[in-house]
Amino acid sequence: GENVEQHPSTLSVQEGDSAVIKCTYSDSASNYFPWYKQELGKGPQLIIDIRSNVGEKKDQRIAVTLNKTAKHFSLHITETQPEDSAVYFCAASPPYSGTYKYIFGTGTRLKVLA
């Protein structure tokens, strides 16, 4: 089955710097890759996603890149702000028996230092 590895587990950056979180997946059939942000004590919220027919997607300060050959995808946050501090999860969605399940990475705790 699918396996998703996420690195690093923690990341500290100075306010204004960029942050990059990387995920690798094992199942080449996976075709949807969402990124979720989870603030303390809350449920995860989708911040950006990408499908396998696209190599890059941007939304203001956030971008995601996908390398299907290498089976990895990355989240890029530019001009980081204190409110970006949270846990970020990547996920891969492979089709199993007609149902698309998410396999989540183990999360990255991002701290933006003011």
Next chain:
Amino acid sequence: DGGITQSPKYLFRKEGQNVTLSCEQNLNHDAMYWYRQDPGQGLRLIYYSQIVNDFQKGDIAEGYSVSREKKESFPLTVTSAQKNPTAFYLCASSMDSGGGYEQYFGPGTRLTVT
């Protein structure tokens, strides 16, 4: 406001007792999911339901049970057979379970069993 509600936010139980976690959505979504979140681990799928009166086991279904009698509701029962029930439980829903649809998460229920 459309969304997913989970109640209660915090739940305390003694060992040997069954406990039911509530999840309600008013997004008119067909698919609903239950995840368990432990520190340092990603979200792990317990059960999911693609349609009313139908549900399937996820990766860690042992010791849990669910029902889906209404489209809006997907309660999770943590039974006394679950060996390590203390965790943060997240409910999610999506328009459909196929094709990589965004999953919307509730705020979670933190269950502590002593």
